[in-house]
Amino acid sequence: MQTGKVKFFNVSKGFGFIISDDTNQEIFVHQTGLTHEIRENDRVSYEVKDGKKGLNAINVERI
Numbered sequence: 001m002q003t004g005k006v007k008f009f010n011v012s013k014g015f016g017f018i019i020s021d022d023t024n025q026e027i028f029v030h031q032t033g034l035t036h037e038i039r040e041n042d043r044v045s046y047e048v049k050d051g052k053k054g055l056n057a058i059n060v061e062r063i
Helices: none
Strands: 002-010 015-020 026-030 043-051 054-062
Touching (some): 002 026, 026 043
Parallel strands (some): 026 054
Antiparallel strands (some): 043 054
């Protein structure tokens, strides 16, 4: 599992971005990849998979 911080998450649209602790890279997150609700600035753990437009965070949990 990787860790990071939620940079942005729009609840009404169901997506946002996480900043990776390891690489400072922005990773897309969709509400379907969440195991808990998240908000901006939450610390999270997650897994990464390749999506259509780049990396997607899945199995996202608050820590």
